Amino acid sequence: MMVDERHSDEADMVEMSYAEAIRSALDIALTTDERVILMGEDIGVYGGAFQVTGDLIHKHGEDRVIDTPISELGGAGVAVGAALTGLRPVFEFQFSDFAMLAMEQICNQAAKLRYMLGGAVSVPLVMRFPAGSGTGAAAQHSQSLEAWLAHVPGLKVIQPATPYDAKGMLLAAIEDPDPVMIFEHKILYKSKGMVPTGYYTVPLDKSEVRREGSDVTIVASSLMVHKSLEAAQQLSDQGISAEVIDLKSIRPIDKDTILDSVRKTSRLVCVYEGVKTLGIGAEISAMVAESDAFDFLDAPILRLGGAETPMPYNPDLERAAVPQIDDIVQNVSQLVKGER
Amino acid sequence: MTKPKKANLPFAIANYSPDKLKDALRKMLLIRKFEEGAEDCYTRGLIHGTMHLSIGQEASAVGSCMVLDADDQITSTHRGHGHCVAKGAKASRMFAEFFGKETGYCRGRGGSMHIADFENGNLGANGIVAGGIPIAVGAALTSKRLKLNKVILCFFGDGANNEGAFHEALNMASIWKLPVVFICENNKYGMSTSVERSTAAANIADRAVAYSMPGVTIDGNDLSAVSEAVTKAVVRARAGEGPSLVEALTYRWRGHSKSDRNRYRTKEEIAEWVAKDPIVRFSALLQEHKILTNQDVRELEESVDKEIAEAIEFAKESPAPFASDVTRDVYTELT
Structure with a gap:
């Protein structure tokens, strides 16, 4: 691929939704690389359960935008085999929860094949996981399982939070030689942002400081980036300066960006939607505790994660099960004021 | 394909050159002696872990793979040494893998259960039953x-026919008319549980009906019968007509793995199957049709013995991986 020729003019930006940005990336990849295929349930004429693939089937045909039977394990395995032998499949799980039916192929096969075979092969596979709560779909359609997959060496696991990153990281993922798992929060699909119309990539292993601050570092992922930014705005009214880091990738974790920030602010708060215990926040906390940044801490590390419960249906309970803006404001405020 | 004057000959005799038939027997012997050598090395503590031996099943591996072109591919199973040899792997690099050495097919990272040989089209053994399907x-x-224009032969055992992955994969292969041949090596037991106790269908090949593909049950210890059935399936696959399911009835002489105490089958049953030794049968067939003499067979055996001895020496003398390389190849190095 002639990467340089495909770089878009940065000035050529338009407003797109997160879903449209993903579709734009898929369209570019299908157009420029004949090895790329899309696979998933109802991604063809239906356009995908969240209208991400939209009308791509009409442009690229049913041989490349492939509706699979409702066979998550088999479908994922076909994608692994295709990736192993020369195609570049992008596999969509209809809901990330359904990926549990395919864990064997994801974790035992895709993640391990390169290592088990002594480096003789790569598995250039992309899988997309619509994730998260907030849609009233209850316990089997609302989970945030990214930490599960991030526990598996051999996988790369990312959580783009903006339309710009959703497109640029997906294009990078399709070019990456290893399996990349992309967790897309369903609530973000309709969020808007400025996105280049052409080709560009965003690194798969870098976090980004979304808001600079000096009193506390909030490390957030996916939808929680937006909640944390809103919380940081409210905190500034109280005179608290919060730095917000958009984690973007949880395997690998961009250690330097986090440690640099903690050395500067001397306080760490992790905000994530997955269940709190043994989650992303535990790893980031340990990473800081094991480093010299620990010596800079002026307060205990705080984790705000999902409640220790299956996702409830009732909307008030559903909100109560994941960190909300008010929770972030209140907890960060107490931490900075030494009230915790 | 079959010429009229040869109509009454066994398929393999009628369709393959003497050299190809001789090579098939040599590969069967190589599999047998490779596994006997591996077992011996294991017993002497030279190989650790475990292994799943296919002694007694050589005809299905060789009879299937001899149908393929060099570019065609296979997927294999935890009982995959035979498939690997049949597709053209070197005994030396296989032994090196068993010994955990850098010269092994997987540089010592995979071991017996994960051997692959991409150069020769073996996409890999698999530690998960039905994982390769x-x-x-x-x-x-x-x-x-x-x-x-490649055809893929997919090997699996009887145990895999009750995994969801088997059913999902056969269904997709059929609806998309893909060039794949499913070869079930039915050796009567998934570890200790017999096919009768585990499988509702009378024959595993009957499963094909549900996926609108041809299904056939054959004597898996008869190399000629195997190559005949697989040839039909490969021709169909290459013509774009879709997949087939071939069930090869066979038997593993050894236990499931090194922990097996053979509590679920009788000595009489094992003896009955040892009497149906696929190598003895194929060797007799070649001698009956004057393709090889008894002396030729003895010479083949001696050359295979020599190859195995040299392969074990190669493995012993090969360098081991460095502990500092433990995380190498988890990800592709980006240059």
Whole structure:
């Protein structure tokens, strides 16, 4: 691929939704690389359960935008085999929860094949996981399982939070030689942002400081980036300066960006939607505790994660099960004021 | 394919050159002696871990793979040494893998259960029952999509026929008419549980009906019968007509793995199957049709013995991996 020729003019930006940005990336990849295929349930004429693939089937045909039977394990395995032998499949799980039916192929096969075979092969596979709560779909359609997959060496696991990153990281993922798992929060699909119309990539292993601050570092992922930014705005009214880091990738974790920030602010708060215990926040906390940044801490590390419960249906309970803006404001405020 | 004057000959005799038939017997012997050598090394503590021996099943591996072109591909199983040899792997690099050495097919990272040989089209053994079946279908999707004209042979055991992955993969292969041949090596037991106790269908080949593909049950210890059935399936696959299911009835002489105490089958049953030794049968067939003499067979055996001895020496003398390389190849190095 002639990467340089495909770089878009940065000035050529338009407003797109997160879903449209993903579709734009898929369209570019299908157009420029004949090895790329899309696979998933109802991604063809239906356009995908969240209208991400939209009308791509009409442009690229049913041989490349492939509706699979409702066979998550088999479908994922076909994608692994295709990736192993020369195609570049992008596999969509209809809901990330359904990926549990395919864990064997994801974790035992895709993640391990390169290592088990002594480096003789790569598995250039992309899988997309619509994730998260907030849609009233209850316990089997609302989970945030990214930490599960991030526990598996051999996988790369990312959580783009903006339309710009959703497109640029997906294009990078399709070019990456290893399996990349992309967790897309369903609530973000309709969020808007400025996105280049052409080709560009965003690194798969870098976090980004979304808001600079000096009193506390909030490390957030996916939808929680937006909640944390809103919380940081409210905190500034109280005179608290919060730095917000958009984690973007949880395997690998961009250690330097986090440690640099903690050395500067001397306080760490992790905000994530997955269940709190043994989650992303535990790893980031340990990473800081094991480093010299620990010596800079002026307060205990705080984790705000999902409640220790299956996702409830009732909307008030559903909100109560994941960190909300008010929770972030209140907890960060107490931490900075030494009230915790 | 079969010429009229040869109509009454066994398929293999009628369709393959003497050299090809001789090579088939040599590969069967190589598999047998490779596994006997591996077992011996294990007993002497030279190989650790475990292994799943296919002694007694050599005809299905060789009879299937001899049908393929060099570019065609296979997926294999935890009982995969035979498939690997049949597809052209070197005994030396296989032994090196068993010994955990850098010269092994997987540089000592995979061991017996994960041997692959991409150069020769072996996409890999698999430690998960039925794990390779969807992968074979994916390889067939690649072949069709990129017009590579490759056929993929997908080996699995009787135990795999009750895994969801088997059913999902056969269904997709059929609806998309992919060039894949499913070869079930039915050796009567999934570890200790017999097919009768585990499988509702009378024959595993009957499962094919549900996926609108041909299904056939054959004597898996008869190399000629195996190559005949697989040839039909490969011709169909290459013509774009879709997959087939071939059930080869066979038997593993040894236990499931090194922990097996053979509590679930009788000595009489084992003896009955040892009497149906596929190598003895194929060797007799070749001698009956004057393709080889008894002396030729003895010479083949001696040359295989020598190859195995040299392969074990190669493995012993090969360098081990460095502990500092433990995380190498988890990800592709980006340059």
